[in-house]
Amino acid sequence: MSTLSIENISMRFDLPNGSHVQALKNVSLEIKTGELMSVLGPSGCGKTTLLNILAGFLAPTEGQITLNGHRVTGPDAERGMVFQQGALFEWMSVRDNVSFGPRMAGKREKDWAGTVDHLLDVVGLRDFKEKAVYELSGGMQQRVALARCLANDPDVILMDEPLGALDALTREKMQGLVLKLWKETGKTIILITHSVEEALLLGERLLVMAPRPGRVHKEYRLPFAEMGAGRDLREVKKVPDFAAKREEILTMIWDMEEEIMGRTEEAGA
Amino acid sequence: MIILIIYVAIFAASFFVVRFGVRKFRQMNDFTSLKTVTFGDESAVRPDRWASVISVVTIFLIWGAFTGSKWVPIHAPGPFIGDTEFTYTLEAPDGRRDDATVAVRVFTVGETVEDPVVEPGDGFAKNDVLTVGAWRSQLLLMDKNDEVTRDEGAKVIAIDGKPVSDGQTVAVADGTVAVTAKGSLNFAPTKGMQMEPIWLPPPEAVLSRLIEVSKQGYQNFTLWEHLYWSLFRVIVGFALGALVGIPLGYAMGLSDWFRGWFDPIVEFMRPVPPLALIPLVIIWAGIGESGKIILLFLAALWIMTISARAGVSGVAISKVHAAYSLGASKWQLMRHVIVPNSLPEIFTGARVAMGVCWGTVVAAELVAAEKGAGMMIMVASRFQLTDIVLMGIILIGVIGYGIDILMRKAENWLVPWKGRV
Numbered sequence: 001m002s003t004l005s006i007e008n009i010s011m012r013f014d015l016p017n018g019s020h021v022q023a024l025k026n027v028s029l030e031i032k033t034g035e036l037m038s039v040l041g042p043s044g045c046g047k048t049t050l051l052n053i054l055a056g057f058l059a060p061t062e063g064q065i066t067l068n069g070h071r072v073t074g075p076d077a078e079r080g081m082v083f084q085q086g087a088l089f090e091w092m093s094v095r096d097n098v099s100f101g102p103r104m105a106g107k108r109e110k111d112w113a114g115t116v117d118h119l120l121d122v123v124g125l126r127d128f129k130e131k132a133v134y135e136l137s138g139g140m141q142q143r144v145a146l147a148r149c150l151a152n153d154p155d156v157i158l159m160d161e162p163l164g165a166l167d168a169l170t171r172e173k174m175q176g177l178v179l180k181l182w183k184e185t186g187k188t189i190i191l192i193t194h195s196v197e198e199a200l201l202l203g204e205r206l207l208v209m210a211p212r213p214g215r216v217h218k219e220y221r222l223p224f225a226e227m228g229a230g231r232d233l234r235e236v237k238k239v240p241d242f243a244a245k246r247e248e249i250l251t252m253i254w255d256m257e258e259e260i261m262g263r264t265e266e267a268g269a
Numbered sequence: 270m271i272i273l274i275i276y277v278a279i280f281a282a283s284f285f286v287v288r289f290g291v292r293k294f295r296q297m298n299d300f301t302s303l304k305t306v307t308f309g310d311e312s313a314v315r316p317d318r319w320a321s322v323i324s325v326v327t328i329f330l331i332w333g334a335f336t337g338s339k340w341v342p343i344h345a346p347g348p349f350i351g352d353t354e355f356t357y358t359l360e361a362p363d364g365r366r367d368d369a370t371v372a373v374r375v376f377t378v379g380e381t382v383e384d385p386v387v388e389p390g391d392g393f394a395k396n397d398v399l400t401v402g403a404w405r406s407q408l409l410l411m412d413k414n415d416e417v418t419r420d421e422g423a424k425v426i427a428i429d430g431k432p433v434s435d436g437q438t439v440a441v442a443d444g445t446v447a448v449t450a451k452g453s454l455n456f457a458p459t460k461g462m463q464m465e466p467i468w469l470p471p472p473e474a475v476l477s478r479l480i481e482v483s484k485q486g487y488q489n490f491t492l493w494e495h496l497y498w499s500l501f502r503v504i505v506g507f508a509l510g511a512l513v514g515i516p517l518g519y520a521m522g523l524s525d526w527f528r529g530w531f532d533p534i535v536e537f538m539r540p541v542p543p544l545a546l547i548p549l550v551i552i553w554a555g556i557g558e559s560g561k562i563i564l565l566f567l568a569a570l571w572i573m574t575i576s577a578r579a580g581v582s583g584v585a586i587s588k589v590h591a592a593y594s595l596g597a598s599k600w601q602l603m604r605h606v607i608v609p610n611s612l613p614e615i616f617t618g619a620r621v622a623m624g625v626c627w628g629t630v631v632a633a634e635l636v637a638a639e640k641g642a643g644m645m646i647m648v649a650s651r652f653q654l655t656d657i658v659l660m661g662i663i664l665i666g667v668i669g670y671g672i673d674i675l676m677r678k679a680e681n682w683l684v685p686w687k688g689r690v
Contacts, residue, residue: 057590077596087587090686091609101595104605134686152595 004031004054004156004188009063011049011214022213023049024060029207029216033155034186036179036225038193038203040249042256046214047192051158054190055081067155077101080154082162086145088133094144095120095129101152112151119147122184123177139170143177150185159191163198175201176233183229196249200224200242201233208249210256218252220245271462272331279330283323329472337463338471345462348403350375352385355429355441357411357454359394362422367392371399371409375443375458378402378467393417399456404465406457408449419452428454470656475663478656487657488648490640496664499634499642502558503626503672506565510622514570515615518577522611528578535574543568543629547636556637561630568629569622576618580611613680613687620676627669642668 011024023046031037039047052058054065056075065072067079080101088097096103098119102112120126123143125136133141142162149157159178163171175198182189193199199206204225210217222245228236236242333341356370369390376382382400390396393416401407417423426432428439428446438447444458466474483492490498520527521535546567554560584607592606634643642665649657680687 055590055594057593075590075593077594079594081591081594083587083591085587087585087591089588089592089606089609091612091684100592100597100605104592104595104597104601132686148591148595154594158594 003033004065004067005029006031006050006054006065007063009050009053009060009065011046011053011058012061024053025213025215027063027214027216031156031188031190031205033188035204036182036189036191036202037205037207038191038199039207039209040193040196040199040253041207041209041214041217042211042253042260044214044260045209045211045256047209048160049214050209051081051160051190051192054156055079055158077105077152078155080149080152080157082142082145082149082157082159084161084164086133086138086141088141088144088148090132090134092133093130094125094133094136097133097144098129098147098151100148105152115153116147116151119150122181123147137170139166139174142166142174146177146181150181150187154187156188156190159189161192161194164194171198172233176228178202179225179229179233182225196246196253197237199249200245201228201236206249208252211260217256220249272335276327276331279323279327283320283327287317287319287323332469332472335463336466336469336471338473340471340473347461347463348375348465349443349459349461350377350403351443353441353443353458355444355446355456357394357425357446358427358430359412359415359417360424360426361393361417365393366426367394369394369396369411369415371397371411371454371456373399373401373444373456373458375401375403378405378465389414394423401456401458403458404460406455409454409456411454424452425454467653467655470659474656475659478654479660479664482657482660487645488640492645495640495642495645496668498640499627499630500668502561502565502630502641503623506562506630507569507619507622507626509562509566510569510626511573511619513566514573515577517570518574518579519581519607519611521574521578522581523607531574535571535578538567539571539575543625544632547633551637561633561638564633565626565629568625572618572622572625573615576614576621577611579618580614581607583614584610612684616676616680616684616687620673620680623672623676624669627665627672631665 006027006029009024009027010022013021013023015021027046027050039050041047049058053060054072056072056079059073072079089100092100095116099109099112099116102115117126117129120129123146125140125143125147128136128140133144136144142165145162162178163174166174178189178191179202181187189202191199191202193202200222201224203220203222206220206222207216208218208220209215224236224239224242227239330341332338334343335345337344337347351374353373353375354370355373356368358366358368360366369392370387372385372387374382374385384398384400387396387398394411395414395416397409397411397414399407399409411425412418412423415423425448426434428448429441431439433439433448435448435450435452438445441456444456447455447457449455470478479492486492487495517527517531521531522528543564546564550560550564550567554563588606588610589602592602597605630641631643634641635647638644638647642661646658646661646665649655649661
């Protein structure tokens with residue numbers, strides 16, 4: 001089994017005024033292939049930084065990342081990313097967006113056309129493939145972003161609050177889609193979110209991070225993702241254990257936020 | 270002043286007529302009709318096409334009315350044209366007085382005119398004749414045929430019975446008569462409220478001049494050659510500016526060394542109006558084609574550089590990240606993400622640059638040129654051919670507007686995603 005391992009990562013940002021921010025401190029994790037992990041935490045806990053390091057957009061000040069035994073040194077097609085706002089290329093049609101990865105890899109159309117059409121089917125955008133992406137709604141754009149990521153067949157999919165900008169109903173549908181894709185493709189998925197509910201639904205493993213310095217606060221192993229795959233997510237939410245976990249984690253994050261507020265007040269006083 | 274009042278009156282009247290007359294029976298229950306004006310929201314206020322049509326018609330109406338155009342049914346009172354007369358009373362040094370009549374014929378400038386024929390009359394002051402062009406005035410040495418002249422001490426003491434002294438002006442039928450300091454008379458016929466063609470020709474004169482110039486040409490070149498040369502200079506100058514400016518802008522957006530090196534130059538040159546460079550360009554390159562193209566090149570260059578730079582720097586970092594994590598190489602990122610992402614900015618710059626180039630070429634031709642739209646109106650103004658000047662201005666305006674429409678069409682076609690992200 002190949003794994004993504006995070007070995008003792010620290011990240012320090014030096015600010016122009018001479019001070020610095022410890023975004024991450026001594027974070028270590030081992031993520032197995034096919035795992036679905038959600039990451040939760042108050043703002044400033046370094047979860048986006050962690051994702052950017054995993055994607056290779058940032059180099060950690062200490063520690064290293066290895067995927068399948070080799071060290072991660074920069075962005076690569078083996079680690080796909082889905083962004084909060086889609087980050088689609090609006091000068092391309094839906095189909096050109098989805099086939100971007102294979103095309104950049106120099107594959108011929110006959111080699112990727114089938115996969116791309118299949119993925120557009122899966123995300124329900126078959127009839128929109130020749131449309132320009134700016135003609136689509138926010139939810140549809142995010143589905144294009146998912147399909148575009150999958151078309152590249154990455155080993156790991158990193159999602160940075162991919163559903164954060166969507167309305168509640170679309171969001172719930174998309175959560176179902178993410179679960180379905182995870183089950184069907186067996187990809188390793190790491191998903192960052194602000195929503196406790198989403199983290200519970202979309203995480204076999206749930207990582208709660210704490211700020212200042214950014215670190216892993218607590219880790220859960222949850223049954224809800226398995227439960228929710230191919231089922232109505234609202235049923236999962238009714239499970240008593242779900243509500244209990246949600247309360248527990250919400251309280252945890254609330255306490256952290258309070259602590260931050262308290263500290264800022266002290267600093268201000 | 271009167272024209273302004275009339276203009277405002279037509280503006281207000283047509284507003285009420287269109288709003289409460291024409292629109293009375295039309296339903297206004299869509300969302301936009303309920304929208305209050307939101308500042309900065311362009312969609313909140315849409316041009317009323319009726320207003321645009323009436324606006325253009327009004328301009329022609331006022332233009333025609335105050336120039337005596339045949340196209341317009343109503344006119345402002347025109348200048349007096351025809352025959353009139355006034356009398357003056359001459360006093361001899363010995364106290365004798367005698368009246369004489371001046372027969373005046375006012376004619377349209379440019380037409381041939383014959384002097385009116387009059388009897389000399391009785392007494393020592395003899396009747397005179399005077400021809401004067403409309404809008405002009407004419408000095409009358411009334412005593413040159415009189416038996417007692419001013420040199421001998423004769424003096425005009427009254428006009429049409431009204432006593433006058435030197436330097437005074439009196440109103441007579443269809444005009445005014447001024448007594449000059451030396452005692453001669455100066456007749457000015459009534460001007461009315463219309464503009465003299467030499468100041469503002471009526472619209473049909475401009476049109477007929479346009480037809481004439483387009484058939485026969487002007488100053489050794491046909492109209493189309495004049496316009497072609499102006500356009501040719503703009504396009505070549507703009508193309509060269511874009512050819513250098515866009516890569517330079519890209520380099521400045523991508524490399525800090527290029528950015529640092531060219532920033533002072535670009536930021537310094539940007540606020541210098543291209544017109545200020547005309548003297549220098551003439552010194553360096555003369556008044557030929559190369560000088561004009563260099564000028565337009567400089568006019569377009571900085572605008573294109575800055576817009577290309579903004580287009581590159583404006584790419585969302587998440588798009589760059591997305592392309593990288595989809596396996597794009599640096600070169601592929603450039604070709605498939607950065608270049609297309611910068612196109613909307615570049616098109617905005619191109620539209621501005623074309624407008625500036627068109628304005629600059631006309632100005633440059635005003636200064637020195639053998640051919641071109643600007644040269645045409647400059648030469649025409651030296652000969653007071655106001656109709657050609659107006660024709661040139663209208664053509665320059667129409668072409669400038671046409672260029673902008675074409676650029677917008679090209680923009681919609683080439684970068685349809687502009688402003689829709």
